[in-house]
Amino acid sequence: MKDAVLEQILEDLKDNDPNIKQLAAKALLQQPGVEKIISEILDHSDHPTSSIIYEQIYEAQGDYSSIFRTAMDNSDPRIRGIAVRYLFRKGSFEKADGIQWLKDPDPYVRRRVLGYLAWVGDCTSLEEVIPLASRDTNPLVRRDALKLIAIWGKKTDTGTVLPLLEDSDHRVRTQAILTLRRITGEDFGEPMGSSGDEQEWIAAKWQGWWEIIKEEG
DSSP states (O other), X not given: OHHHHHHHHHHHHTOSOHHHHHHHHHHHTTSTTHHHHHHHHHHHOOHHHHHHHHHHHHHSSSOOXXXXXXXXXXXXXXXXXXXXXXXXXXXXXXXXXXXXXXTOSOHHHHHHHHHHHHHHTOGGXXXXXXXXXXXXXXXXXXXXXXXXXXXXXXXXXXXXXXXXXXXXXXXXXXXXXXXXXXXXXXXXXXXXXXXXXXXXXXXXXXHHHHHHHHHHO
């Protein structure tokens, strides 16, 4: 009888109606040895089916960390983003994982990883985060990397942050100023809500101050 139920579930997962797929995925979670079964199904299912399955197991009781760790190889960035969140929620997000996933091709995933690295609280990952502030192609990733530098960085990181005062994106420039204030204790003006000219003036003050510091150092 159990085999017949499972066969019907597998058949319903192939249905074109997403509601039927969803009901089948819920029923699947009630089956014994479900983790192995789900892994096998995900290996061969199409994108609509796998998306529904991931959504269902995300909300399910139990720990499916092994499945979501495998999901980090999924071609869909939305699924990878959900996987990172699930692993963090289950306490299965490690610093080494985060550093690897900072290379994810999707900026949404990289930003999510940066956020969770901050919550993990391991400042040794800063060495991997700093290059993102200047090299990442997405301005929001650059900004979020600067936020992490503000939390864990030191005054010696000033030289890394200063070039971002001239970033092409105003959000990055603003965060660069906020980060410099945090890691140095100096303050040359409030960047939030300032005009372009005002930000240029603030940036010039920071650059001038740093030149003096280097000469004195």
